[in-house]
Structures are given as C-alpha cells and as structure tokens.
Amino acid sequence: MTAGLATGIGVVGDPAPAGAASQQQLEKLRNEIDSTRSKVEGKKRRERVLVSDVRRYSDRIDGLQGRIDVLQRQQAAVQADLDVSQAALTRTQGDLRSERARLVRLRARLEESRRVLAARLVELYQADKPDLVSVVVSANGFSDLVERGEFLARIGAQDRRVVQAVRSAKTEAVATEKRLAALERGQRATNERIEARKDEVVQVKGQLVGARSTISEARASRKTLLKSVRGDRKDLESHLDGIEKEESKIQAKLSGMPSGGGSVKKGSGALDYPANGTFTSPFGYRWGRLHGGIDIAVPVGTPVHASASGTVRIAGWVGGYGNYICIDHGGSLSTCYGHNSRLGVSVGQKVTKGQVIAASGNTGNSTGPHIHFETRVNGVQRDPMGYL
Structure with missing residues (x-):
C-alpha cells in the first residue's frame, strides 16, 4: 500500500536561507529549546512539590476534622450530661426554696411555742409551786429548761405537750438547716463541674x-501558587511545541526531507508508511541524543498500518514510547510504532502489510498527537527514509 504524507507546518517567520544561515538559526533554536525544556522541568518539579504540599495539608485537615468530629460527639454527650445535671440542679433549687420556706414556718412555730411555754411558766410561778420554781431557777436558760426531765415530770400533761412541741420544732429546724447546707454544697459542686466541662470542651474545640483554619489557609495559598505554576508550565510547553516544530522544519530542509508545499512520495524501499500525515521530526541527533525514528503528526485515533507483514514481538506500554508495537519482518528487519492511544494486536500475532494494528495517540513522552515510526536492523535504529 502506498501512502503519501501531507505536510502542513510552515516555517515561523521568514523562510531560513539555505546553508550557514539556516544552520545558525537551527543552533539558536536548539539552544532555546534546551533552555525552555529546562524551565519546563523546573516548573514540573515545583508542581510536584506543591501537589505534595497540598496533599499533605489535606491529610492534616482530614485528621483535624476527624478529631473535631470526635469532639463534636463528645460535646453532644457532655451537653446531655449537662442537661441532666441542670434538671437535677433545678429540682435542687426548688427543694431549697421549699426547705427555706418550711424553715421560716418552723422558726415561727418555735417562737410561738416558746411564747406559750413562757406564759405557762409565769402562771406556774405565780401558783407558788416551790419544786417547780427551783427547777426553773437552776436552769441555764430556756433551752436548758425544756430539756430537763425533772421539769417535765413536775408539770401537767398539757404543759408537757407544749414542751414536746417545742423540742420537736427545734429538732426539725436543726435537721432542716443541715439538709439545706448539704443541698447548697451539692449545688455548688454541680455548678463547678458543669462549668469545668463546658470550659474544657470549648477550649479544645477552639484549638x-x-x-x-490555619492549615486551610496554607493549603489555599499552595493551591493558588500551584495554579500559577501550572499556567506558566503550559505556556512554556506551548512555546516549546512551536519552536520544536520550527526546528524540525529547518532540520528537514537541511537534510533534504520535504518540509512543506507537497506530498512525500514513497521511496524505493519495501515498507509502506504507517499513515498519511505531516512530517514533524526526522531521524537524527537532537540536543545531543539520537532521535531514532521519524515523527508523523496525525489526529488522535488515526488508524496505524503495519508497514510490512510479520510477527508482533512487542505490544504494550514501553516507558516514553507509551503504547508501543514492534513487528519482526524477518531478515533482521523490524518496525516499531510509538505513542498509540489503543493497540489492536498482541504479542505473537501474525499481521499483514497494511493491516490496522493500532490507533494513533499522544501517550508516553509526547508533545502532541503523532506516530513515532522506527526501523531497526538487528535491533539497531536506522533512518526509516531508507526503507520507505
């Protein structure tokens, strides 16, 4: 099958003159390409650092968020405890109010009982009962008097009931005061515990x-810088693509390869072109390295044809070649096809000349959609133009 290669890349600026001027322009472009490639690699390294920073900050944010979520649940549990404690505190405060009101009533009863008993003692004294008078006189105050058994034994039943009422009121008043003191202590302890737990939760959560927030700001700053670096890198790559195409044009002109304004004709060799397209780079040394094939620019998905019949020896991903196929044609000759988007054959498969073996692409180390086509003799790369 004979397939021509259309060419469509014009020289940037005025066409370079043949000879020394073109060679000087080529050297200048190669220096600029080397410099631009170095800048692109620098941007890529910076990108990797920034991507690592963003990922690291994201991991830290996720970790902190996890701790905040745990604390949030703890805060909910604390709040539930606080609600229970607050309810108990409210009940305690109600009990306190009730006990204080009751104490006021008891003290009033005590005062009334004392008044009644005092009046009764006056009556007994005026009744001239010497035994009872001697007990009253020897007592150390009213409280001591009502506690004396001999006093109770010498007064009547009615008077004893009055005294018992005074004793009961006094005992109850004392007990009530003790309960009030215990309730107040409990209330203070509850309040302190509530405030301590509140403060702890608020402090830890705030930290x-x-x-x-601090890490999120740092991550946002890195993302902004990453966006800027990526933009710079893409601009450099676009510039690099342009000057590489110009370099290829000049190289093709110097080497005698058609570089524009016509179709490439099939050579005298036995191989067919793998596809119709545009030459963008010839075989030869570039930037101190051998470019071991020719590049044919075609849209992604263009059918790639076997240049001759043979057996597939390689079909898969091979480093910078991306999706790569090599076919053994016998007689130590093989052809290879790089940067494919899809592969249509497998290792060991027999193929015929012109058979579609892949779809072109931009995989591996590629600056744009194209077919990298190689011819090898005993594994050594040769200029394909001598076989086409």
Whole structure:
C-alpha cells in the first residue's frame, strides 16, 4: 500500500536561507529549546512539590476534622450530661426554696411555742409551786429548761405537750438547716463541674478549629501558587511545541526531507508508511541524543498500518514510547510504532502489510498527537527514509 504524507507546518517567520544561515538559526533554536525544556522541568518539579504540599495539608485537615468530629460527639454527650445535671440542679433549687420556706414556718412555730411555754411558766410561778420554781431557777436558760426531765415530770400533761412541741420544732429546724447546707454544697459542686466541662470542651474545640483554619489557609495559598505554576508550565510547553516544530522544519530542509508545499512520495524501499500525515521530526541527533525514528503528526485515533507483514514481538506500554508495537519482518528487519492511544494486536500475532494494528495517540513522552515510526536492523535504529 502506498501512502503519501501531507505536510502542513510552515516555517515561523521568514523562510531560513539555505546553508550557514539556516544552520545558525537551527543552533539558536536548539539552544532555546534546551533552555525552555529546562524551565519546563523546573516548573514540573515545583508542581510536584506543591501537589505534595497540598496533599499533605489535606491529610492534616482530614485528621483535624476527624478529631473535631470526635469532639463534636463528645460535646453532644457532655451537653446531655449537662442537661441532666441542670434538671437535677433545678429540682435542687426548688427543694431549697421549699426547705427555706418550711424553715421560716418552723422558726415561727418555735417562737410561738416558746411564747406559750413562757406564759405557762409565769402562771406556774405565780401558783407558788416551790419544786417547780427551783427547777426553773437552776436552769441555764430556756433551752436548758425544756430539756430537763425533772421539769417535765413536775408539770401537767398539757404543759408537757407544749414542751414536746417545742423540742420537736427545734429538732426539725436543726435537721432542716443541715439538709439545706448539704443541698447548697451539692449545688455548688454541680455548678463547678458543669462549668469545668463546658470550659474544657470549648477550649479544645477552639484549638482544633483554629489549627484547621490555619492549615486551610496554607493549603489555599499552595493551591493558588500551584495554579500559577501550572499556567506558566503550559505556556512554556506551548512555546516549546512551536519552536520544536520550527526546528524540525529547518532540520528537514537541511537534510533534504520535504518540509512543506507537497506530498512525500514513497521511496524505493519495501515498507509502506504507517499513515498519511505531516512530517514533524526526522531521524537524527537532537540536543545531543539520537532521535531514532521519524515523527508523523496525525489526529488522535488515526488508524496505524503495519508497514510490512510479520510477527508482533512487542505490544504494550514501553516507558516514553507509551503504547508501543514492534513487528519482526524477518531478515533482521523490524518496525516499531510509538505513542498509540489503543493497540489492536498482541504479542505473537501474525499481521499483514497494511493491516490496522493500532490507533494513533499522544501517550508516553509526547508533545502532541503523532506516530513515532522506527526501523531497526538487528535491533539497531536506522533512518526509516531508507526503507520507505
């Protein structure tokens, strides 16, 4: 099958003159290409660092968020405890109010009982009962008097009931005061515990939220810088693509390869072109390295044809070649096809000349959609133009 290669890349600027001027322009472009490639690699390294920073900050944010979530659940549990404690505190405060009101009533009863008993003692004294008078006189105050058994034994039943009422009121008042003191202590302890737990939750949560905010700001800053670096890198790559195409044009002109304004004719060799397309780079040394084939620019998905019949020896991903196929044609000759988007054959498969073996692409180390086509003799790369 005979397939011509259309050419469609014009020389940037005025056409370079043949000879020394073109060679000087070529050297200048190669220096610029080397410099631009170095800048692109520098941007890529910076990108990798920034991507690593963003990922690291994201991991830290996720970790902090996890701790905040745990604390949030703890805060909910604390709040539930606080609600229970607050309910108990409310009940305690109600009990306190009730006990204080009751104490006021008891003290009033005590005062009334004392008044009644005092009046009764006056009556007994005026009744001139010497035994009872001697007990009253020897007592150390009213409280001591009502506690004396001999006093109770010498007064009547009615008077004893009055005294018992005074004793009961006094005992109850004392007990109530003790209960009130215990309730007040409990209330203070509850309040202190509630405030301590509140403060702890608020403090820890505030620290975590503050740390998350700081790291989020740092991540946002890295993302902004990453966006800028990526933009610079893409601009450099676009510029690099343009000057590489110009370099290929000049190289093709110097080497005698058609570089524009016509179709490439099939050579005298036995191989067919793998596809119709545009020459973008010839075989030969570039930037101190051998470019071991020719590049044919075609849209992604263009059918790639076997240049001759043979057996597939390689069909898969091979480093910078991306999706790569090599076919053994016998007689130590093989052809190879790089940067494919899809492969249509497998290792060991027999193929015929012109058979579609792949779809072209931009995989591996590629600056744009094209077919990298190689011819090898005993594994050594040769200029394909001598076989086409």
